[in-house]
Amino acid sequence: MEQALELGRRPHVVVATPGRLVDHMDSNGDEWSLSRLKFLVLDEADRLLTDTFADDLAKILSKTPKERQTCLFTATWTPAVENLANATPQPGKQKPFVYRMTAGVETVGTLKQHYLLVPSHVREPYLFYALCNPPESIAHMRIAPPELPKPSRKPKKTNRAFRPPKLDESAIKQPPPTIIFVSKPRTAAYLAKLLQTLGIRATALHSRLKQRERLNSLNLFRSRVVAVLISTDVGARGLDIADVALVVNWDLPSAAEEYTHRVGRTARAGRNGMAISFVTERDEEKIHAVETRIGTSLTELSLPEDKVLEGLNAVSTAKRIANMASAFHVRVYYSNICDLQELHDSEFGKREEIHAKKAAKLGK
Structure with a gap:
C-alpha cells in the first residue's frame, strides 16, 4: 500500500x-x-x-x-x-x-573455496553427508529451527500413486544456513523434495514460482524455519541474508562471472563462510574458467567415502520419491509452517515458447 x-x-x-x-x-x-x-x-x-x-x-x-x-x-x-x-x-x-x-573480480579472504570431484549420478549422497556433517569452521553457525505446530487442517488429497512419507526431522541435526545453486528450476524442485524426504528442512526459489511463492521461500529461509534454500541464479544477486554459512554449487555456472555472485551470498561483512562446488565429469573447462576468473585455485574437499555410503539406502529411497514427484509434474513448496508439503500442478518448460520471443519484444 x-x-x-x-x-x-x-x-x-x-x-x-x-x-x-x-x-x-x-x-x-x-x-x-x-x-x-x-x-x-x-x-x-x-x-x-x-x-x-x-x-x-x-x-x-x-x-x-x-x-x-x-x-x-x-x-x-x-x-x-x-x-x-x-x-x-x-x-x-x-x-x-x-x-x-x-x-577485476575477487572473492573475500574469509571465504574458504573447495571443489568436490564426484560423478554426476552420485552427487546426492555426498550432498547429504556434507549438509549433515559441516566442517568445524561453520558447524557453530547451526541454529535450532523452531518447532512446527501440528497442522490445523487436513492436507489436500494427492494422487494415490504418489504418497510422500512423513518427515522425521528429529532423526538428524539440521545443517547451518545453506544456499544450494542449481541451473534449472526442475532441479531446484527435485533437490527440495529430496532433502525434505531425508528430514532436512528445505525450500526452493526459482523463476517458475509466483512472486508470492518466492517471497514465502525467502521468508522461511530468513526466519530459519528452513535451513536450506535451493535456488537458481535468480537468487545469486541482490540477496543480503545474514549468517549464510555455506554455498553449494550443485551445478557450476555456465558463465564464470556468475560464480562470484553465487559465493558472495556467504562470508559477508567479515564473517566466515564456505563454498563447495561439485565438479563432475563434464565440468573440467568450467572449473578452470572459474579459477582463472577469481585468480586463485579451489582446494579439493575429501569426504570419507565409507561414511558417505552409510546414508546410501536412505538417499536412494529419497531419490526415487523425488523423481516420482518430478514424473507427476508437481511443484513442492511450503504452503505454511504447519504443513510441510503441498503439491500443485507445475508447468515446467511451457513458458519457453514465450521466452523465445524476448529479443523481438525488447526491440519494440
Whole structure:
C-alpha cells in the first residue's frame, strides 16, 4: 500500500525489480503510467536480459515511449547484451547506452573455496553427508529451527500413486544456513523434495514460482524455519541474508562471472563462510574458467567415502520419491509452517515458447 501511494505522487525516479513494477502496473488503474518516461536503466543487465525477466521486461517496455533512452550497466558481457549494444536502432529510437565494468573480480579472504570431484549420478549422497556433517569452521553457525505446530487442517488429497512419507526431522541435526545453486528450476524442485524426504528442512526459489511463492521461500529461509534454500541464479544477486554459512554449487555456472555472485551470498561483512562446488565429469573447462576468473585455485574437499555410503539406502529411497514427484509434474513448496508439503500442478518448460520471443519484444 505504501509503495502504491508513493507511485501515485508521480516521483521523478523509481527503483524497482521488474516483477514488482509489473505488479503495480497491473493494479494501479489510471493513477500513474510510464508514458512520459525519459530514461530506463537496467542495472546488472546481463541478468535482466534472461528468460527469467523476459515477460516482465516486455510488458514494461510496451508501456514506455519509443524515444526513451535505455541505459544498460553490467560486469558480464553476454550475447544478449552484445546484441543490444551492436544493434542498429529503429527509426525514432535512441541507441542503448551500455557500460561494462571491467575492474577485476575477487572473492573475500574469509571465504574458504573447495571443489568436490564426484560423478554426476552420485552427487546426492555426498550432498547429504556434507549438509549433515559441516566442517568445524561453520558447524557453530547451526541454529535450532523452531518447532512446527501440528497442522490445523487436513492436507489436500494427492494422487494415490504418489504418497510422500512423513518427515522425521528429529532423526538428524539440521545443517547451518545453506544456499544450494542449481541451473534449472526442475532441479531446484527435485533437490527440495529430496532433502525434505531425508528430514532436512528445505525450500526452493526459482523463476517458475509466483512472486508470492518466492517471497514465502525467502521468508522461511530468513526466519530459519528452513535451513536450506535451493535456488537458481535468480537468487545469486541482490540477496543480503545474514549468517549464510555455506554455498553449494550443485551445478557450476555456465558463465564464470556468475560464480562470484553465487559465493558472495556467504562470508559477508567479515564473517566466515564456505563454498563447495561439485565438479563432475563434464565440468573440467568450467572449473578452470572459474579459477582463472577469481585468480586463485579451489582446494579439493575429501569426504570419507565409507561414511558417505552409510546414508546410501536412505538417499536412494529419497531419490526415487523425488523423481516420482518430478514424473507427476508437481511443484513442492511450503504452503505454511504447519504443513510441510503441498503439491500443485507445475508447468515446467511451457513458458519457453514465450521466452523465445524476448529479443523481438525488447526491440519494440
